[in-house]
Amino acid sequence: MQNLSIRRLLNNKIVWLYIFSGGLLLCTGLLGLFLSSVTVPVPTILHIVLEKIVGMGWLQEVPKNEEMIIWNIRLPRVVLAFCVGASLALAGAAFQGLLRNPLADPYTIGVSSGASLGAVLVLFFQVSIIGLGSFTLPVVAIISGLITLIVVFGLVQLSSRSLAIETIILAGIIVSSFIGALVSLIISLGDKDVMTQIIYWLYGSVGMRGWEYVQLIIPFMVIGTIILFYHYRELNALALGEDAADHIGVNVKKGKAFILVGASLLTGAAVAVSGSIGFVGLVVPHLVRLVIGPNHRHVLPLSLLTGGTFLILADLLSRTIIAPKELPIGVVTALIGAPVFAFLLIRERMGGRG
Amino acid sequence: MIKIENLVGGYTNSPILTDVNLEIHRGEFFALLGPNGSGKTTLFKMITGQLPIQSGNILLSGKEISSYSKLEKAKKVAVLTQEIQVSFDYTVEEIISLGRYPHQKGMLKSLSKEDHYIIEEVMDITKISNFRKTQFRKLSGGEKQRVLLAKALAQEPELLLLDEPTNHLDIKHTFQLLDLLKERQLSKGLTIFSILHDLNVASLYADRFALLHNGTFIEVGDVELLRKEEQLQKVYQVKVNAQSHPTVPKPQLLMTPNYTKIKDKINFTDSYEMTQYENLTHIQFAEPLRTISNGAFGDGIQWLKHFCIASDENLLKKYGIPYEQVGCMASTDNIMVTQNSHMMAVVGEEKGSFNILLFIDGHFSDGELVNGFMALTEGKMQALKNLSMNSTDTQLLAATQQGRKVSAGEIREFVFNVTTEAISRYLQMI
Numbered sequence: 001m002q003n004l005s006i007r008r009l010l011n012n013k014i015v016w017l018y019i020f021s022g023g024l025l026l027c028t029g030l031l032g033l034f035l036s037s038v039t040v041p042v043p044t045i046l047h048i049v050l051e052k053i054v055g056m057g058w059l060q061e062v063p064k065n066e067e068m069i070i071w072n073i074r075l076p077r078v079v080l081a082f083c084v085g086a087s088l089a090l091a092g093a094a095f096q097g098l099l100r101n102p103l104a105d106p107y108t109i110g111v112s113s114g115a116s117l118g119a120v121l122v123l124f125f126q127v128s129i130i131g132l133g134s135f136t137l138p139v140v141a142i143i144s145g146l147i148t149l150i151v152v153f154g155l156v157q158l159s160s161r162s163l164a165i166e167t168i169i170l171a172g173i174i175v176s177s178f179i180g181a182l183v184s185l186i187i188s189l190g191d192k193d194v195m196t197q198i199i200y201w202l203y204g205s206v207g208m209r210g211w212e213y214v215q216l217i218i219p220f221m222v223i224g225t226i227i228l229f230y231h232y233r234e235l236n237a238l239a240l241g242e243d244a245a246d247h248i249g250v251n252v253k254k255g256k257a258f259i260l261v262g263a264s265l266l267t268g269a270a271v272a273v274s275g276s277i278g279f280v281g282l283v284v285p286h287l288v289r290l291v292i293g294p295n296h297r298h299v300l301p302l303s304l305l306t307g308g309t310f311l312i313l314a315d316l317l318s319r320t321i322i323a324p325k326e327l328p329i330g331v332v333t334a335l336i337g338a339p340v341f342a343f344l345l346i347r348e349r350m351g352g353r354g
Numbered sequence: 355m356i357k358i359e360n361l362v363g364g365y366t367n368s369p370i371l372t373d374v375n376l377e378i379h380r381g382e383f384f385a386l387l388g389p390n391g392s393g394k395t396t397l398f399k400m401i402t403g404q405l406p407i408q409s410g411n412i413l414l415s416g417k418e419i420s421s422y423s424k425l426e427k428a429k430k431v432a433v434l435t436q437e438i439q440v441s442f443d444y445t446v447e448e449i450i451s452l453g454r455y456p457h458q459k460g461m462l463k464s465l466s467k468e469d470h471y472i473i474e475e476v477m478d479i480t481k482i483s484n485f486r487k488t489q490f491r492k493l494s495g496g497e498k499q500r501v502l503l504a505k506a507l508a509q510e511p512e513l514l515l516l517d518e519p520t521n522h523l524d525i526k527h528t529f530q531l532l533d534l535l536k537e538r539q540l541s542k543g544l545t546i547f548s549i550l551h552d553l554n555v556a557s558l559y560a561d562r563f564a565l566l567h568n569g570t571f572i573e574v575g576d577v578e579l580l581r582k583e584e585q586l587q588k589v590y591q592v593k594v595n596a597q598s599h600p601t602v603p604k605p606q607l608l609m610t611p612n613y614t615k616i617k618d619k620i621n622f623t624d625s626y627e628m629t630q631y632e633n634l635t636h637i638q639f640a641e642p643l644r645t646i647s648n649g650a651f652g653d654g655i656q657w658l659k660h661f662c663i664a665s666d667e668n669l670l671k672k673y674g675i676p677y678e679q680v681g682c683m684a685s686t687d688n689i690m691v692t693q694n695s696h697m698m699a700v701v702g703e704e705k706g707s708f709n710i711l712l713f714i715d716g717h718f719s720d721g722e723l724v725n726g727f728m729a730l731t732e733g734k735m736q737a738l739k740n741l742s743m744n745s746t747d748t749q750l751l752a753a754t755q756q757g758r759k760v761s762a763g764e765i766r767e768f769v770f771n772v773t774t775e776a777i778s779r780y781l782q783m784i
Contacts, residue, residue: 100441236452248453307722
């Protein structure tokens with residue numbers, strides 16, 4: 001009897017956490033649409049969003065410029081911030097689980113450096129592929145991210161048949177540092193303008209991107225998310241070590257390969273559209289684990305929601321603190337993330353989980 | 355259940371196992387014995403598929419083991435190894451539910467009602483229900499191992515492979531874990547194939563044994579395998595003596611270390627001290643003696659240092675004589691001590707019965723000790739018979755285990771003389 005009620009309570013707690021995270025996401029999103037230099041009333045915002053998405057507006061007249069600001073500038077920015085934050089946090093949770101290393105983050109594996117290299121090359125040569133125009137940069141970044149994934153994979157395969165974890169980490173580090181050196185080389189060769197542009201891009205930003213970028217990241221995000229959600233049990237099993245996972249019937253090699261590909265797709269796409277935004281992928285999964293425990297069944301979806309919320313909030317701060325100028329979003333993520341993380345860590349130490 | 359035929363394999367270059375044949379029947383507890391490096395773990399890894407088979411077959415329920423998919427195999431075979439590291443703070447219940455992995459179906463793969471039922475059941479069996487919400491890393495070694503056993507049982511396996519499951523557990527947790535396994539074997543017909551380091555523990559729990567040495571089986575058989583001292587000595591290179599467990603009809607092995615304490619030969623007459631208290635005579639030797647006795651304390655065959663004749667056992671405490679190291683018998687203070695160069699007898703008389711402590715400076719095997727004891731009795735009975743008296747009392751024979759052998763005849767004669775004298779003194783007194 002007692003056990004049953006405890007479990008019901010816990011189930012409730014989990015349900016409430018999902019509701020809370022979802023609600024927080026909606027509120028933050030709305031806040032992101034509301035707060036800016038031009039103030040649009042909340043009902044108008046809701047009207048515009050609903051009208052555009054499901055054709056269910058109730059207001060008769062909405063000023064054209066307000067519609068422009070909300071639909072073409074702010075909403076894509078908020079949605080993109082959500083997508084990037086969600087992808088990075090989800091990828092981070094998966095990498096930490098896969099590599100059984102709390103220090104792993106989406107950038108450990110080197111795919112993000114590859115995407116950065118593609119973007120930096122585009123900026124350096126100022127090229128634009130015919131038919132893509134300004135869209136050249138993210139496309140090239142994604143492609144070079146995927147090429148890097150193949151290189152890392154090849155390196156791991158050649159040196160360890162079983163995709164040993166140490167080898168994955170080492171291959172990631174080798175590839176990242178090599179590509180990092182290339183990026184530095186390019187920066188040092190460029191003139192001052194290009195240099196500034198590159199460095200700003202590397203800081204990361206979700207502003208001034210428009211719906212095209214959202215369209216670009218969404219397919220990768222959906223595929224990556226499905227792959228990872230499907231493999232949550234393998235991630236749990238891998239916590240016991242690979243041998244023990246094998247003993248309970250997990251196809252360890254296949255599982256690892258899928259998780260690696262899923263998480264890399266998410267990371268590569270996120271970096272391609274926004275630059276390398278740090279801290280989200282490292283810290284959000286830890287925050288989620290502190291609250292809900294390590295079971296990936298809940299860690300993955302909650303990391304996705306929380307990561308998205310977190311980045312919308314970080315973006316909001318980055319553009320309002322010293323408006324009209326903007327702070328690099330990566331600076332903000334670390335500035336908010338680190339103290340929150342420290343606080344939770346201390347609280348955990350004092351009071352235990354839950 | 356599992357059949358291994360002409361198996362060769364191991365790490366790529368040189369095979370560790372050569373020509374291994376073995377059949378394990380359904381429902382038996384099979385122990386795989388052998389020193390480190392003999393190939394026990396290699397054999398296990400070949401069964402679990404972690405190492406390749408170079409030639410030969412492993413058949414699981416009559417089917418080639420490599421033809422099973424990982425999931426099919428995990429439904430039949432579970433593995434429990436030495437303690438494993440778990441990353442992140444998983445709770446006990448979460449760890450155990452991983453054991454349901456091979457049984458989960460459907461797109462969502464969440465835990466079904468049946469899964470929950472089985473998880474509850476295995477937690478009950480392994481007595482870990484109470485800390486289901488505790489984090490795994492906070493448990494003690496014995497509890498961790500029980501959790502991992504519960505996880506293995508949650509797979510509902512037909513065969514359980516154990517790789518030194520009790521390796522760093524204390525005796526309490528070792529026996530607790532093995533009792534659990536044995537219970538499961540007997541009640542559910544679980545087949546257990548276990549690598550065990552401790553031969554004595556293996557002897558108590560396993561039904562059949564295989565002794566692996568340098569990659570081949572020296573012998574496969576029942577518990578009598580553990581009585582073959584020479585064979586074990588050859589494999590383990592430790593001097594072993596097989597003895598019988600006092601209450602369970604199984605052999606237990608006693609190991610003798612290679613180092614020996616260098617002892618000077620002690621002069622027998624100087625090697626003890628005798629103290630007479632009121633109602634108690636205490637004889638203390640510098641080194642323990644090998645003794646055989648049917649006395650009130652220290653009966654059977656033992657190593658003892660203290661000996662006494664006391665009218666009341668509470669006197670031992672009074673004079674600070676350790677209970678555990680004493681050979682003692684009841685008698686009055688009517689004591690007679692007789693000694694020659696290599697034998698010393700203490701005879702205590704009470705109402706016409708005679709208790710004898712006989713100390714001998716000589717070397718006796720256990721069998722010779724029994725012979726000596728019989729000679730002691732014979733000598734005493736002969737003396738009593740000549741004088742037409744009857745006595746069925748206690749006696750003790752203790753040997754210094756140094757020097758020469760002492761024959762039964764010598765003992766009989768000495769005891770006869772001593773007893774005769776004691777009787778004549780007794781007769782004078784009354």
